[in-house]
Amino acid sequence: MSQVIINNLFEEHISTQMGFIPFPNLTFPSLGCNNQSLKAFTSIASSLTSEISSDSTSQTLLTTTNPQKSKEYLTPSIVAAGTTQFLSLHRSPLNPWAILGGVSDHYFNNNNDMRSGVAHDNYHLGVCSSMKMKKMKGRKKVREPRFCFKTLSADVDVLDDGYKWRKYGQKVVKNTQHPRSYYRCTQENCRVKKRVERLGEDPRMVITTYEGRHVHTPSNDLEESQNQSQFENFLW
DNA sequence: CGGTTTTGACCCGCGC
DNA sequence: GCGCGGGTCAAAACCG
Numbered sequence: 001m002s003q004v005i006i007n008n009l010f011e012e013h014i015s016t017q018m019g020f021i022p023f024p025n026l027t028f029p030s031l032g033c034n035n036q037s038l039k040a041f042t043s044i045a046s047s048l049t050s051e052i053s054s055d056s057t058s059q060t061l062l063t064t065t066n067p068q069k070s071k072e073y074l075t076p077s078i079v080a081a082g083t084t085q086f087l088s089l090h091r092s093p094l095n096p097w098a099i100l101g102g103v104s105d106h107y108f109n110n111n112n113d114m115r116s117g118v119a120h121d122n123y124h125l126g127v128c129s130s131m132k133m134k135k136m137k138g139r140k141k142v143r144e145p146r147f148c149f150k151t152l153s154a155d156v157d158v159l160d161d162g163y164k165w166r167k168y169g170q171k172v173v174k175n176t177q178h179p180r181s182y183y184r185c186t187q188e189n190c191r192v193k194k195r196v197e198r199l200g201e202d203p204r205m206v207i208t209t210y211e212g213r214h215v216h217t218p219s220n221d222l223e224e225s226q227n228q229s230q231f232e233n234f235l236w
Numbered sequence: 237c238g239g240t241t242t243t244g245a246c247c248c249g250c251g252c
Numbered sequence: 253g254c255g256c257g258g259g260t261c262a263a264a265a266c267c268g
Binding site: 168169171173174180182193195 | 258262
């Protein structure tokens, strides 16, 4: 187990290119959360998994700024692992998931502050990443790096993360009324997969899981293409 | 017409 | 060994 370390250069580049600091030393300073930052966010996901790729078990959670509240949304395994770290994203009117869901006030607080127009900074996304060693036929097999995060959204399932995906399956998982969708990166030779599902206990919560490493940069974003060379060191 | 989604079948690991 | 459940395949349907 180890701490997740965010590459300073990566942070600097994201900060320069996107105009915000995604993970300011894993502490709680506020930051904007809009479409752009969310896109960068999912790229960071890949970086996170690469950082922890040597671990047999490592998990990180990005969630509310209030650690007490956050704990309610941690799985027992994450809590037990003891590697949880709290990061934050500022809730803002530009955060489409917070708005579309329209549930942040209820979800993280049981008061009426949101309805009365008082701004909060402790709503938004949750992130966890994990690696597991899997035994196969006597030998140890390393599972592809995985990264998952939760978003609050009433009607957006698949986030635009800058990559192109093709759906290859859908499955009803036990004890949930919502199907899980399976996607694969359409880039040739890139075996990255992602799963998208809604939480049974709260269908407003969407869980996106990435598995594997991209062997290329995001392809469907023209405005980013001019900066790709600078990102190549950090994106898969 | 080519790429994507749908959907039932198939595969495989795991627990009993 | 068997059944269950999750993940993947692939043919058909769909769509721009």
